[in-house]
Amino acid sequence: MNNNGRxxxxxxxxxxxxxxxxxxxxDVTAVELGKxxxxxxxxxxxxxxxxxxxxxxxxxxxxVQEPNxxxxxxxxxxxxxxxxxxxVGRACASSNQAITSAAEQIxxxxxxxxxAGGAESLTDIPxxxxxxxxxxxxxxxxxxxxxxxISAFRSLRPRNFAPITPAIAEPTTGETMGESxxxxxxxxxxxxxxxDRWALRSHQLAAAATADGRLTAExxxxxxxxxxxxxxxxxxxxxxxxxxxxxxTLKPVFDRRYGSVTAGNASPLTDGASAVLLMSEDxxxxxxxxxxxxxxxxxxxxxxxxxxLLQGPVYAxxxxxxxxxxxxxxIGLLEVHEAFAAQVLSNLQWFDSDKIAKERLGRDKAxxxxxxxRINVMGGSIAIGxxxxxxxxxxxxxxxxxxxxxxxxxxxxxxxxxxxMGFVMIVESAPA
Numbered sequence: 515m516n517n518n519g520r521x522x523x524x525x526x527x528x529x530x531x532x533x534x535x536x537x538x539x540x541d542v543t544a545v546e547l548g549k550x551x552x553x554x555x556x557x558x559x560x561x562x563x564x565x566x567x568x569x570x571x572x573x574x575x576x577x578v579q580e581p582n583x584x585x586x587x588x589x590x591x592x593x594x595x596x597x598x599x600x601x602v603g604r605a606c607a608s609s610n611q612a613i614t615s616a617a618e619q620i621x622x623x624x625x626x627x628x629x630a631g632g633a634e635s636l637t638d639i640p641x642x643x644x645x646x647x648x649x650x651x652x653x654x655x656x657x658x659x660x661x662x663x664i665s666a667f668r669s670l671r672p673r674n675f676a677p678i679t680p681a682i683a684e685p686t687t688g689e690t691m692g693e694s695x696x697x698x699x700x701x702x703x704x705x706x707x708x709x710d711r712w713a714l715r716s717h718q719l720a721a722a723a724t725a726d727g728r729l730t731a732e733x734x735x736x737x738x739x740x741x742x743x744x745x746x747x748x749x750x751x752x753x754x755x756x757x758x759x760x761x762x763t764l765k766p767v768f769d770r771r772y773g774s775v776t777a778g779n780a781s782p783l784t785d786g787a788s789a790v791l792l793m794s795e796d797x798x799x800x801x802x803x804x805x806x807x808x809x810x811x812x813x814x815x816x817x818x819x820x821x822x823l824l825q826g827p828v829y830a831x832x833x834x835x836x837x838x839x840x841x842x843x844x845i846g847l848l849e850v851h852e853a854f855a856a857q858v859l860s861n862l863q864w865f866d867s868d869k870i871a872k873e874r875l876g877r878d879k880a881x882x883x884x885x886x887x888r889i890n891v892m893g894g895s896i897a898i899g900x901x902x903x904x905x906x907x908x909x910x911x912x913x914x915x916x917x918x919x920x921x922x923x924x925x926x927x928x929x930x931x932x933x934x935m936g937f938v939m940i941v942e943s944a945p946a
Contacts, residue, residue, distance in 0.1 A: 519621030519622055519623070520620060520621050520622075520623060520794045520795065520796070521621075521794070521795040521808055522617040522620045522621055522792055522793075522794065522795070522808060522809045523792065523793050523794070523795050523798045523803075523805035523807070523808055523944070524613075524790060524791070524792055524805060524806050524807050524808065524809065524910065524914060524941070525559060525791040525792065525793055525798060525803050525805050525806065526555065526558060526559050526790075526791050526806060526911075527555065527631075527732070527788065527789060527790035527791065527806075527907060527910060527911035527914075528551060528554050528555050528558060528732055528733065528734050528788070528789060528911065529551055529631075529732060529733060529734065529786060529787060529788035529789070529904065529907060529908050529911070530547050530550050530551050530733065530734055530736050530746075530786050530787045530788075530904075531733050531735075531736055531746045531747060531748055531749050531750070531786065532749045532750075532751065532784050532785070532786035532898055532899035532900075532901060532904075532908075533746060533749070533750050533751075533784065533785050533786065533899070534750055534751050534782050534783070534784060534785075534899065535635075535636040535637040535782070535783040535784060535785055536637050537750055538736075538738065538744075538746045538750060538785075539635065539637060539736075539738070539746075539785040539786075540637050541738070541739070541740075542635065542637075542638075542736075542738065542739065542785065543577065543580070543635055543638050544573055544577065544583060544633040544634055544635040544638065544785075544787070544903070545577070545580050545583055545586045545587060545590070545633070546590075546739070547633045547634075547635065547736075547785065547786060547787035547901075547904075548571060548583060548586075548587040548631070548632075548633035548787045548789075549586075549587050549590040549591050550734055550736055550787065551631060551633065551734060551787040551788055551789040551904075551907075552569075552587055552588075552591040552593075552629060552631065552789045553591050553592065553734075554734030554789070555629065555631075555789040555790070555791055556591065556592065556593075559791055559803070561627075561791065563591075563592055563593045563594060563597075564594060565626075565627050565801075566593055566594075566597050566627050566628070566629060567597070567619075567624075567625035567626055567627050567628055568597065568598055568599065568616065568619060568625050568628045568629075569584050569587065569588045569593060569597060569598075569599035569628070569629045569630075570584060570599070570600060570601075570602060570612040570613075570615045570616045570628060570629075570630045571583050571584035571587050571599065571600075571601055571602070571609075571612055571630065571631055571632055571633070571903075572601065572602045572603060572604070572608030572609040572610075572611055572612040572630075572631070572632030572633075572903045572904075572906070573601060573603065573608060573632055573633055573634055573902075573903035574603055574605060574606070574608055574634060574902035574903050575634065575635075575636065575639050575640070575680055575902070576601070576603070576640075577638070577640065578640050581601070582599070582600070582601050583601050583633060584599035584600050584601040584602075585599045585600075585601075587599070587633070593629070602615055603903075604814075604931060604935065604937075605902065605931035605932035605933055605935060606851065606853065606900070606902050606905060606906075606929060606930065606931040606932060607814075607906055607929045607931040607935065607936075607937040608632050608902065608903040608906065609630070609631050609632030609788055609790075609903055609904055609905065609906035609907040610812075610906035610909075610910075610927070610929055610937045610939065611906075611937075612630040612631060612632055612906075612907075613630045613631075613790055613792065613809075613906065613907070613910060613939075614809075614812050614939070615630070616628035616629075616630040616790075616792045617792060617809050617812075620792060620793070620794050626793060626794050626796075626797040627791070627792070627793050627797060628791075628792045628793075629789060629790070629791055629792075630789070630790050630792060630907070631787065631788045631789035631790050631904065631907045632787065632788060632901075632903035632904045632905075632906065632907055633786070633787030633788070633901065633903055633904050634784070634785065634786065634787075634901035634902045634903040634904055635785045635901075636783040636784060636785060636901065636902070637785055638785075639679065639680055640680065641677045641678070641679055642677065642678040642679075643677065643678070644673075644674045644675070644676065644678060646669070646670055646671075646674040647670060647674050647675060650666045650667050650669070650670055650674075651666075653666035654666040654667065682932070684819045684823065684932065684933070684934075686819050686820070687819050687820050689819070689820075689823070690768065691823070691824070691853065691854075691932065692767060692768035692775055692780065692854070693768045693769070694822070694823035694824060695768070695775050695780070695824065695853070695854035695856040695857050696766075696768045696769045696773050696774070696775050696856070697822070697823075698822050698823075698824060698825070698856050698857060698860045699774050699775065699856035699860070701822065702822075702856075702859070702860045702863055702864075704774070704855075704856050704859045704860060704863075705774065706762075706774035707758075707762075708855075708859055709774055709775070709776075709779040709854075709855035709856050709859065710758055710761040710762055710776075710778065710779055710855070711758065712779065712852075712855040712858060712859060712896075713761055713778055713779040713855050713896050713897075714756060714757065714758050714761060715890075715893075716852060716855075716890065716893045716894045716895075716896040716897040716898075717752055717753045717754065717756050717893065717896070717897040718754070718893070719890065719891060719892055719893035719897075720749070720752045720892060720893025720894070720897035720898050721752050721753075721754035721893070721897070722892075723891075723892035723893060724748055724749070724752060725754075728892060728915070728916070728919075729748075729749070729892055729893075729898070729912075730747065730748055731915075732908070732911055732912065732915065733747065733748065733749075735747045749897075749898050749899055750899075751782050751784065751897060751898065751899045752893070752897045752898065753897070756778075760778075761776070761778040761779065764776040764777055764778040767780075774856065775854055775855075775856055779854065779855040779856070779896065780853070780854045780855070780896065781852055781853055781854070781895040781896050781899065781900035782899055782900070783900075784899030784900050784901045785901055786899065786901035786904045787901065787903075787904050788904040788905075788906070788907025788908050788911070789907060790907050790910060790911065793805075795808070804944065804946070805944045806911075806914040806915065806918065806943070806944060807914045807917065807918075807941050807942050807943045807944045808941065808942045808944060809939065809940075809941060809942075810838045810840070810924065810940040810941060810942045811834050811835075811837035811838035811939070811940045812834055812837075812937065812938065812939035812940070813830040813831070813833035813834040813837065813937070813938055814830055814935065814936070814937050815827075815829035815830035815833065815935070815936050815937075816829070816933065816934055816935045816936070817829060817934045817936075818934060819933060819934040821934065822860065823930075823932075823934045824853060824854070824857040824860070824861070824930035824934075825860065825861065825864055825930070825934075825936070826930050826931060826934055826935045826936020826937070827850075827861055827928040827929060827930055827936035827937065827938050828861060828864040828865060828870065828874070828875070828936065829874070829875065829936055830936045830937055830938040831865065831881055831926075831928070831938045832875055832877060832881065833938075834926075834938040834939065834940055835881065835940070837940075838924075838940040840924060840940060841881070841882075842865075842881045842882040842883065842884065842926075843882070844923075844924045845884050845888075845924050845925060845926045845940075846884070846888065846917060846920065846922025846923060846924055846925060847884070847888050847889075847891060847913060847916055847917055847920070847922055847925045847926075848883070848884050848888060848889045848890070848925070848926045848928065849889075849890060849894075849909045849912065849913045849925065849926070849927045849928065850862070850889060850890055850894065850928045851894070851895055851900075851905060851906075851909060851927075851928065851929040851930060852890065852894035852895040852896040852900075853895065853900065853930055854896075855896060857930055858890075858894070861928060861930065862883060862889070865880065865881050865882070865883055866880050866881070866882055866883045867880050868880045891916060892912055892916065905929070906927075906929060906937075909927050909929065910927060910939070910941070913925045913927060913941060914941060914943060917941070917943035918943050918944075918946055922943060923942060923943055924940060924941070924942055924943070925940070925941050925943070926938060926939070926940055926941075927939045927941070
């Protein structure tokens with residue numbers, strides 16, 4: 515986006531509260547969460563929906579009944595039906611993909627105003643039938659008599675009736691994300707204590723940002739259907755009363771004998787949605803909008819899933835910086851997605867390693883890091899939660915708001931994703 519096409523402005527953004535799965539939003543679909551986020555965005559920005567050119571929305575665990583969540587969110591948010599929309603999926607970077615896909619349309623002159631974001635309900639996940647049961651049901655549906663219907667099921671065994679749930683595992687390796695985090699902790703020498711300390715930091719900073727209103731200012735209150743007598747106004751995973759002692763008592767989940775990754779130093783399964791309004795710089799000026807900031811550059815990268823699965827951002831960052839014409843020394847604030855404390859600490863270690871730069875990236879020296887008090891200054895996904903398709907929108911809005919509050923110019927977003935992919939974006943704050 516740096517001297518390449520039209521400049522893309524991020525006008526504003528918001529999100530629903532993030533709720534642990536099977537809690538506040540247990541009866542709410544991802545589509546309904548997405549509609550709520552987009553409606554709030556439209557209301558906050560006083561946007562004339564007749565001027566919207568496109569909607570791009572991300573999700574990971576797609577609904578079988580509503581496979582194009584972007585279209586359903588568009589139709590349910592007051593946006594004219596003529597506005598086209600499409601769904602993107604890039605694992606945990608799905609709403610980042612939505613934002614950059616929107617930005618590309620604007621930069622190329624194919625759109626002036628685009629709404630982007632993402633939603634996820636990890637409560638409302640599709641439950642699949644075994645191939646044997648599926649085939650039997652298909653045969654029975656085509657049967658012409660009761661006898662043929664009964665015959666369709668005769669070959670089934672009890673095991674064929676067991677449901678199949680989505681697994682957070684790599685199809686190529688069979689390794690779950692948690693197992694990958696364990697491997698990274700061991701290979702990079704990340705201790706259990708270091709992971710618990712980072713998790714505690716996440717909760718403490720998120721609790722402080724909730725108490726002083728910085729986080730809640732980004733949240734659209736959600737009235738829970740069907741009675742709408744319950745309103746959710748804040749994230750329910752933040753534990754202001756946790757401590758290092760409490761975290762240290764939790765048992766490892768993925769390697770019960772030698773492991774260090776626990777439920778306390780990992781992000782929880784979460785439901786929620788986010789929405790971001792993007793415009794061309796000229797259109798924003800024409801309509802009188804003052805942007806939060808601009809997209810300076812971004813990059814995606816990937817590595818072998820059998821390697822350190824969640825190190826993708828380390829590979830993406832050099833390209834993003836080259837495209838931005840900046841270095842890490844220019845970065846005022848850094849937002850790192852917290853899938854696991856082990857992953858965060860591994861990412862930071864590699865960003866700051868000359869050895870990794872030379873052996874893995876073909877660079878003479880490490881990118882480096884800002885001081886720790888400039889990283890995830892309002893906590894992260896370990897405390898706030900991680901709805902897969904929505905987190906990227908949250909990171910973008912949180913970072914831009916905090917850059918403005920602190921008077922900093924440049925910020926960086928780092929997101930690891932399943933499939934051993936990574937995303938980095940450099941944003942530039944706009945004057946208030």
